[in-house]
Amino acid sequence: ARALDIPLEAVGPLLEVARAKLARIARIGLVALFAALAPQLARAAVIEVTTLVDQDSGPACSLRNAILAANQNATSGGCPAGDGDDTIELGSLGGILALTSPLPAIAGNLAYGRNDTTVIHGPGADLLEVSGGSSFVVFASEVQEDVTIEGLTISEGLGRCVSAGGRVTLRDARITRCAGAAIDDGLDGIRVTVERSLIDHNDGAAIQVGGGPSGAGGLDLANSTVSNNGFGIAIESGEGPGGLNRIYASTLADNVSANLSIAIDQRVQIDHTLLKYLPRRGVDCVLGGTQ
Secondary structure (H helix, E strand, O other), X not given: OOOOOOOHHHHHHHHHHHHHHHHHHHHHHHHHHHHHXXXXXXXXXXXXXXXXXXXXXXXXXXXXXXXXXXXXXXXXXXXXXXXXXXXXXXXXXXXXXXXXXXXXXXXXXXXXXXXXEXXXXXOOOOOEEEEOOOOOOOEEEOOOOEEEEEOOEEEOOEEEEEEOOOOEEEEOOEEEXXXXXXXXXXXXXXXXXXXXXXXXXXOOEEEEEEOOHHHOOEEEEEXXXXXXXXXXXXXXXXXXXXXXXXXXXXXXXXXXXXXXXXXXXXXXXXXXXXXXXXXXXXXXXXXXXXX
């Protein structure tokens, strides 16, 4: 090969030109990449519920239709279409939203092969209550669906108030007066997270979770109060040993049968937490697992 005869003083400018061309190629490549990814990155919608009436059709957007719109990525009743990771916004409402029949399960486009996240956001647990009227489960989620419920009170579910088929997060919320469990994962190894919430005066367990295979499932409870329920927290065997259950900076008090029950194959970490019971009414813990 014949060496190029380039004056030394020309090397610097040539390198600058080469660097500029490489930078331009890189920019073009990034622009093309972001253009290709934009439909996936931008997939999200806010669906605003505008009525407390539990109706199946418009013109207002009901909670029932909002769930359908989020599940199907299509308009429903008076609600706009969902799109990917949806937020169902109830922040403008106040009072009691009384269900007249079971709500659709929150499925997040699983029928279309996608596992999207759905957030149900309310104005505050002291401002809005969604009631099953002691006749229906209030909220149910499908397998693998991630659901966050925040800023509202959930009440008077039949059998359970929240049926967790997929990962469920409860934040800044309250669950009360359920004829059964407040949150129940069906012992299917679902991860349940409860933050800054009150679960009280339910007939059954406040929270019932089961371990799952390969460390799946379990509970994260933080800065919350579980009190005056038929049972406090039941951490069961489920489908396997599950992940580490964490209870932090919370109060478990005055639950009738027990504040906390831990199956023998489950692991629990408890920090900065008060366990208190009424004399002759129950026990603090039924311990079987690793603490």
